[in-house]
Amino acid sequence: MILFPVFLGVILGTVAGIVPGMHVNTLIPFLFMVFSNMDVTELAVLIVSTAMSEIFMNIIPSTFLGAPDTETALSVLPAHRLLFSGKGYEAVVITILSSLFSLLLTVLLVFLFYPFFVPLYTVTRPYLHFLLLTVIFFMIYSEKNFPSSIKALVVISLSGLFGTIVLNSKISTSNVLFPVLTGMFGMSGLLFSVSQNSTLPEQDYRIRTEINTFEFVKSVFLGSLAGIAIGFLPAIGISEAATMVRYLTKLDGERGFLATLGGINMGNEVFSLISLYLVGNPRSGASVAIGSLLPFLDLGTLILILSSIFLSSSLSSLLSLYLGRKIPKLLLSLNYKIVNLIVIVFLLSLTFLTTGFTGILILLTSTSLGVLCLSLGVRRSHCMGVLLIPSLFFFSGLTPSIISFLGL
C-alpha cells in the first residue's frame, strides 16, 4: 500500500534535493493538484517520503555547487572546505551516516519525551523573545575576534532590517522567503565562485571517513537533541544551532561540524513533520500539509508514517551515495564556471516565475547581503537575522509599533 507513494516520494525528493532552489514546499501544491484522487494517507506518505528524500539529496548540490575558492574558506560551508581538499564525497558520506544515525535517535527521543513537549512548548512561548535575543548575542559573541563580532553585528542588523521591511511589506507575496534565502545562501556563493574562477580539485570517491567514532556519536547525539530543540524556537536555523552546539561542547573540525549538522537537520525534520501532533502547531510546510490530510493520527497511521520515514530514508541514502559520486564526476568533466552560471540563470528564472519582478528585486538585494558577508569573512548564517529579528519583534509584541514607525 505504501510502496508506491514511498518510491514516488524518493524520486520527487531526489529532484527537489538536487535541483538548486527547489524545495518540498514548492512541490506540495503540485502534489495536491496531481494526486487529488489519491487516498489521504497515501498522499501523506508521499509528502513524508519526498521531505525525507530531499534531506539526503540536499548535501550533493550544497557540497559541489557554488564553492568559492580556498581564500574565503572561513566564511564558506565546512563541506566546501573538504571539497577543496578533494574530500567532497567524504562530506556526503558523513552527512548521510549522521542523518541515518540521527533518525534512529530522534525517533527514540521523541517517543521517550513526547509527554513533555506540550508543557515545554507552552511554558517557553511567553519567553521566546528572550531566547531569540540570547541566540543573537551568542552568534555575535562566538565570532573569532572582536572586529569579526562587530562585522557580525552589522550583518545581523542589516539582515534584520531587510527582513522586517520585506516580510511586512505590502508588496510581499506568499513565496517571498524563496528569493530572500536563495539570494543570501545560494546566489551569493555562486557569484563569488564564478568571479573567482574556482575549479574543482580531483575528488576521492571511496566510502570512508576520517572522523573518529566517539566524536561522530557525540556530534550526532547533540545534533539530534538540538534539532528537536529548535523545533520549539522559530527562526533558529540549522547552522546557528550547529555553531552553538560546536561552541558549547568545544568540538571543532569540519567533519564533526558536518555530523552535527546532519543530526540537527534530521532531528528537526522528523520533529517538524510530526510537530502538529507533538505540540499542536505545524513547524514546516510539509507538516501543515500532513495536518490538513490527517487531522488526527491513530496508532496504525503513525506506524505507517514511521515506516515510510525509515523506508524512504534507507532508499534515499543509497541513492545519495550513488549520485554523490556521479554528479561531481559530471561536474568535473564540465566547466565548473559554466555550471555555476547555468544554476544562476535557473535560480533567476525560478524566482521570476514564482515571485515576479518584486522577487527579482528582493533576490538581488539579499544576494548583495550574502556577498557582503563573504567579503567581510564572517559566517553567512548571520544573514538569518532576516528571520530572527522580525521574530524577536513579533514575540516581544513590538511588531505593530515598528511597522507603524516605518510607515509600512
Place this chain on the structure above:
Amino acid sequence: MDVKKTVTILSTTFFIAGLFLIYISSLLSSPRKVSIDEITNDYVGSFVKISGRITFVRNHRNGHVFLTVEENGRKIQVPIFSSLADQLREKGYMRMIKVGKNIIVSGFVGEYRGKLQVVPRKLEDIRIP
C-alpha cells in the same frame, strides 16, 4: 586595487539601494480592495483590504482577539494578536469592535488549520467606519 574592499563597498551599496527600492515600493503601494468571497488560497501571502460586518468575537486568554467578518454571506477569520489587541485596548478602540459593527481590515491573507484569514499588523490596519 583592493578587490575585497571594492566588493564590500559594492555589495553594501547594492544592498542599501535594493532595500531603499523595496521600502519605497511598499510605501507607494496600497492594499488591494477585495470582497471576502473573492479570497481563495491563491491570495495567501498577499496584502488585501476587506470590509464587512463582525458576526463573532472571541477573546483568547492570552490577549488575542478572534473575529469573524461577513460580507454577502461569506465569512473570513480576522485574528488580532495580543500586541495589536493591547494597543487597541489602550486607545479605547476595542470597545467599538463588537458583533454587528461594520469593520474595514487591511492585512496579509494567511491560512490556519485549513481556514483562510486576514491578519492585520498595526492600528491603522483596522477601521470602524
